[in-house]
Amino acid sequence: MSADLIIVLTACLVAVAGSLLGVFLVLRRLSMISDAISHSVLPGIVAAFWFSGGDTATVPALIGAAAMGLLTVVAVEVLVRSGRVKNDAAIGVVFPLLFSIGVILISVYFRNAHLDLDAVLYGEIAYAPFNLVGVFGQMLPESLVLMGTLTLLNAAFVGMFFKELRLSTFDAGLAASLGFAPGVLHYALMTLLSFTTVGAFEAVGAVLIVAFVIVPPASAYLLTRKLSAMLGLSLGIGVICSVAGYFVAMAVDASIAGMIASLLGAVFFLCLLLSPLDGVLATLYRRARQRDSVAARQLVAYFFKKGREASLSEVAQRFEWTPRQTKRAHHYARKQGWLSQDGVTVSRTPPGMGMGHASD
Amino acid sequence: MNVEFLLSVFTDYTLRNVALGSALLGITGGIVGAFAVLRRQSLLGDALSHAALPGIGLAFLLSGGKAPLWLLLGGGATAWLAALAMITVLRFTRLSEDAALGTMLASFFGFGIALLTFIQNGSNASQSGLDKFLFGQAATIVAADVILMAILAALALGAVMLLFKEFKLVSFDPAYAATLGVPAPLIGTVMTSLAVVAVMIGLQSVGVVLMAAMLVAPAVAARQWTDHLGKMLLLSAGFGAASGVAGALVSAAVTNLPTGPLVIVAISILMIFSLLFAPLRGLLWARISASRRDRNLRESTRRIVPPLGHLHDQGVQHER
Numbered sequence: 001m002s003a004d005l006i007i008v009l010t011a012c013l014v015a016v017a018g019s020l021l022g023v024f025l026v027l028r029r030l031s032m033i034s035d036a037i038s039h040s041v042l043p044g045i046v047a048a049f050w051f052s053g054g055d056t057a058t059v060p061a062l063i064g065a066a067a068m069g070l071l072t073v074v075a076v077e078v079l080v081r082s083g084r085v086k087n088d089a090a091i092g093v094v095f096p097l098l099f100s101i102g103v104i105l106i107s108v109y110f111r112n113a114h115l116d117l118d119a120v121l122y123g124e125i126a127y128a129p130f131n132l133v134g135v136f137g138q139m140l141p142e143s144l145v146l147m148g149t150l151t152l153l154n155a156a157f158v159g160m161f162f163k164e165l166r167l168s169t170f171d172a173g174l175a176a177s178l179g180f181a182p183g184v185l186h187y188a189l190m191t192l193l194s195f196t197t198v199g200a201f202e203a204v205g206a207v208l209i210v211a212f213v214i215v216p217p218a219s220a221y222l223l224t225r226k227l228s229a230m231l232g233l234s235l236g237i238g239v240i241c242s243v244a245g246y247f248v249a250m251a252v253d254a255s256i257a258g259m260i261a262s263l264l265g266a267v268f269f270l271c272l273l274l275s276p277l278d279g280v281l282a283t284l285y286r287r288a289r290q291r292d293s294v295a296a297r298q299l300v301a302y303f304f305k306k307g308r309e310a311s312l313s314e315v316a317q318r319f320e321w322t323p324r325q326t327k328r329a330h331h332y333a334r335k336q337g338w339l340s341q342d343g344v345t346v347s348r349t350p351p352g353m354g355m356g357h358a359s360d
Numbered sequence: 361m362n363v364e365f366l367l368s369v370f371t372d373y374t375l376r377n378v379a380l381g382s383a384l385l386g387i388t389g390g391i392v393g394a395f396a397v398l399r400r401q402s403l404l405g406d407a408l409s410h411a412a413l414p415g416i417g418l419a420f421l422l423s424g425g426k427a428p429l430w431l432l433l434g435g436g437a438t439a440w441l442a443a444l445a446m447i448t449v450l451r452f453t454r455l456s457e458d459a460a461l462g463t464m465l466a467s468f469f470g471f472g473i474a475l476l477t478f479i480q481n482g483s484n485a486s487q488s489g490l491d492k493f494l495f496g497q498a499a500t501i502v503a504a505d506v507i508l509m510a511i512l513a514a515l516a517l518g519a520v521m522l523l524f525k526e527f528k529l530v531s532f533d534p535a536y537a538a539t540l541g542v543p544a545p546l547i548g549t550v551m552t553s554l555a556v557v558a559v560m561i562g563l564q565s566v567g568v569v570l571m572a573a574m575l576v577a578p579a580v581a582a583r584q585w586t587d588h589l590g591k592m593l594l595l596s597a598g599f600g601a602a603s604g605v606a607g608a609l610v611s612a613a614v615t616n617l618p619t620g621p622l623v624i625v626a627i628s629i630l631m632i633f634s635l636l637f638a639p640l641r642g643l644l645w646a647r648i649s650a651s652r653r654d655r656n657l658r659e660s661t662r663r664i665v666p667p668l669g670h671l672h673d674q675g676v677q678h679e680r
Contacts, residue, residue, distance in 0.1 A: 026455075031462030032403050082643055084584065084635060089576050092402040096573035097628040100621035103495060107617050117618075121494060121569075122473045207569065208473065211466035218463045222453055255477035261470020268463055269445075278453040 003129040006141050008246050010128045011260060013147035014200045015238030018212035020154040021193055023231050026217040027169045030189075032088070033076065035210045036095035037069045037190065038197045042102030042120060042206050044068035045198060050109065058146060061198050068098060069194030070187065099206075122255045123205035131202075143203050150199040154192055158231075161185065166227055204257035211261035212238060215268055222271040222278045237267055295321070295329035297350050300338045304346045374499060378565075378612045381501040382604030382623065384513045385562045385574065390600030391520055391593050392558045393575030394582065395551050398531040403458075404443070404552065406572030407465040409559045411442030413472025413568045416493050417479060426489065428505050428564065432512075435493075435568075436560045442468050443552050469568075495618035496567035498608035509561045516557040519550065520593075527551060528589055565608055570620040573627065574600060581631040584638035603627035 025034050044064030051060055072094055079090035106117060118124070125143075133142040158165065168175035168182040175182050193213070200209045220233035245260030252259075276282050302315050316326040333339045333350075340347040396402055412435035419434025420426065442464045449460040476490055492500060520527065529537040530547045538544045555575060562571045582596035607623030636644045 026459045026462075029456045029458045031456070031459040032406075035406075035462050035465065079635075082635075084641055084643065085580055086397070086400050086402070088400050089397050089402040089580050092406060092572055092576035093580055093628065093631060096570050096577075096624045100570060100573075100624040100628075103618060103621040104625070107621075117495070118491075122477070208466070208470055210462060211470045214459065214462040215466050218455060218459050221455055221459070249474070252478055253481040254474045258470050258473030258475075258477055261466060262474045265463075265467020265470060268467060272445075272449060272453065278455075280448065280452050283452050 004246075006129040006144055007125055007256065008243055010125060010141070010143050010147055010203050011242035011246060011256065012239045013144070013151045014196075014203050014209070015212050015216065015242045015260075016235055017147060017151040017154045017196050017199070018209065019216045019231070019234040019238045020151070020158050021189060021196060022213040022217040023220070023227070023234055024158075024165055024169055024189060025193070026214060026221060027227075028186075028189075031214045031218075032091055033073065033190075034193055034213055036076070036091050037072050037193055038206055038210045038213070039095040040072040040098035040102075041065035041068045041194050041197045041201075042099050043105065044194075045201060045206075046102050046105045046110075050105075058142075058198075061201075062195055065198040066191050066194045069190055069197070072098065073187070073190050119202065119205060121205050121207050122257045123201065123203045123208065125203040125256045128203060143199075146199045147203065150196050154196065157188065157192060161188075204260075208257045208261050211264055215261070215264040216241075219264070219268040219271045222268075222275040225277070237264070241267060292328050292332040295319075295325060296333035296336065296338065297353060299326075299329045299333050300346055300350055301353065303339065304349065373503075375609065375612060377501045377503055377506050378498045378608045379605045380506045381509050381561075382498060382565045382608035382619070383601040384506070384509045385558070385565050386578065386600030386602065386604030387597040388513045388516050388558045388561050388600075389571075389574035389604075390578035390582070390596035390598070392516055392551070392554045393600075394579040394589075394593050394596045395527055395531050396555055396575055397579040397583070399548075399551070401552075402576045403461055403572070404446075405555050405559065405575035407442060407446065407461045407468075408439040408552075408556055409562070409568045409571030410465045410472075411468035412436065412439040412559055412563060413469055413493065414438050414475055415472075416490065416563070416568075417472055417475030420479060420490060421475070428508055431493070432508065432560045432563060435563050436556050438468060438472075439556045439559055440553065443556065447549075472568075492567070492618075493563050494567050494569055496562070496565045496570075496620035496623075497611070498565045498619035499612045501564055505564060509564075512557050512561050516554045516561075519554055523547065523550065565604065566620040566623050567618070570624050573624045574604075577624070577627040577631045578603070581627070581634040584634040584641050587640070599627065599630050603630055 022034075025031060041064075044067055045061050048060035048064040075094045076087070076090045079085040079094070080087050085093070103117065103120070106120065128143040129141055131142040132139045133145055164175070164180050164185060167178070168180060168185050172182045196213075197206060197209050200212065204212065216234035216238040217230065219237055220230045223233055224230050241263040242260050245263045246256055248263065249256040249259035271279065273280050274282075298319060299315055302318065303310050306314075312326055312330060315321070316323065321329070330339070336350065337348050338346065338350050393402075393405065396405060415434035415436065415438030416431045417434075418438070419430045422434075423430040446460050446464050449455055449463070450457060455463075479490060489500070526537070526542050526547050529540070529542055530544050530551075534544045534548075537547070558575060559568075559571055562574055566574055578596040578600035579592070581599050582592045585595055586592050603626035604623055606626040607621075608619050610622050611617050611619035634642075636642055639645065
């Protein structure tokens with residue numbers, strides 16, 4: 001395998017593993033708690049690094065990160081339940097403390113070692129091809145093996161519990177009353193997210209992983225109202241941006257993970273602007289049409305009441321419309337066939353106005 | 361750290377700047393953040409501060425130098441853009457506020473990292489040092505920076521004083537504020553903009569990654585000690601300033617230790633202490649008085665109602 005291929009594959013796996021969980025995290029309004037977890041696993045990773053004497057230690061790191069992730073969730077819940085701190089503020093104080101402890105430990109103990117602050121922020125995915133590990137007698141890149149395993153784990157979880165996840169995401173109360181345990185699924189998601197953060201730590205760093213988890217599902221959410229489509233779209237967006245991000249980063253000589261995150265952000269803004277469902281342009285167009293439609297109905301109703309002698313300028317005066325508004329309303333009514341070609345006789349009343357019955 | 365070192369704050373040029381800069385950040389962050397916490401928008405600061413990073417990179421590329429004025433303005437500009445983008449997302453889509461925050465935070469920060477690494481890998485010789493904006497490096501603050509921070513802080517605090525009544529009303533009851541004719545959305549935007557100003561002050565001393573906590577933790581700690589908004593603001597400013605100075609001094613004394621994390625640990629200690637031991641709302645006192653109530657209730661029950669064991673014995677006897 002060439003080095004390029006390994007890096008691109010690793011990035012794609014991070015995107016896939018992240019999106020699989022991210023779809024549910026976004027829908028469950030857990031985006032910021034996942035941001036918090038991705039920060040607070042840092043002391044767990046540092047502790048594992050320290051225990052293992054400076055080697056990359058995968059299993060202790062996974063355990064440490066899961067412990068820190070769950071500690072974050074529990075600490076936020078304890079603070080909220082104490083009634084002294086609101087949910088958002090609780091998140092906002094828990095993860096900075098844990099992340100700070102991690103950063104201080106790195107600065108003090110690992111200044112010139114393999115673990116440094118750059119790696120925390122944006123990973124060292126360019127080193128992915130060089131750390132090899134033996135699997136079934138074959139030497140494979142460690143990050144690829146780790147991310148592959150985590151992707152399979154997340155896929156298995158989402159595949160096996162898709163029904164339960166869907167139910168508890170959209171109606172937690174019903175899920176609980178049917179005997180599913182929403183709490184168990186919640187903690188399972190949080191644990192898998194902590195694992196995924198550790199797995200992605202070397203590749204994209206603790207801070208940028210949240211871009212891979214949250215941004216593709218948020219973009220997909222703007223494009224569809226169907227859960228399976230949202231899942232498919234976010235996987236697609238994640239993979240395409242990972243591949244494209246790698247080549248752009250190579251071309252301009254910048255951080256690969258940072259460039260992938262930038263592209264993911266760009267895709268989100270494109271969806272925000274252009275999505276036919278929720279996009280800014282579509283919404284503005286829809287609102288303008290709604291305004292015209294209402295005005296056109298007012299116009300037709302006025303003509304219907306006054307008969308032939310009414311004029312457009314009279315209507316405009318009556319409703320205090322600008323000439324442009326009048327023109328648009330008139331145009332809309334003509335296009336719908338509500339007014340006749342000369343523009344002042346009602347040829348057909350708009351649906352739902354019930355004026356056809358008035359002549360009976 | 362000994363007394364001589366602490367006293368040198370007043371004499372040593374570097375330490376004086378460090379302490380002043382961090383104190384200004386603590387005061388502004390504490391006061392502006394209090395409103396964010398009361399409005400349940402604590403995490404807005406997190407998104408805003410992360411979103412300042414690409415602005416710093418862009419300002420560096422455009423101005424070609426590291427003049428703090430341009431870097432701070434650049435950071436403030438992109439943070440503000442992120443806030444506007446978030447408002448757009450919330451106004452046009454059904455995406456939840458929390459997903460909008462997360463998306464803005466991650467994409468702006470990702471772009472910032474890409475820019476920063478692009479600049480670092482480039483051939484520009486004066487690039488070193490931009491990464492201090494990630495976790496802050498108090499020791500690099502000079503007198504000119506302190507003056508800039510003071511101007512920004514004066515701007516923010518002046519706005520708070522001028523609009524105090526409106527801020528108070530909109531924070532506690534936006535609907536009532538609207539019925540009184542206060543333009544609540546506009547006041548909300550002003551409060552968000554002040555958070556951007558606080559972020560700008562904190563860029564050098566705490567950095568973009570951990571700035572969020574400077575807007576949340578002092579207010580959470582202050583809220584424990586009082587039910588009065590004015591007192592809460594003063595306390596919050598005090599806590600923020602104290603932890604800012606403490607963190608910055610430790611960072612300046614120990615070589616190369618980034619300031620941001622130290623300041624956050626300091627304010628977190630203050631906050632945890634307040635959560636546990638504050639006289640009115642402290643969790644420890646709540647626990648003690650709850651257990652005392654429990655004991656009193658059990659004792660008075662025992663005095664009035666015959667002991668349960670006794671009743672049970674009687675019941676068993678009756679059955680026989």
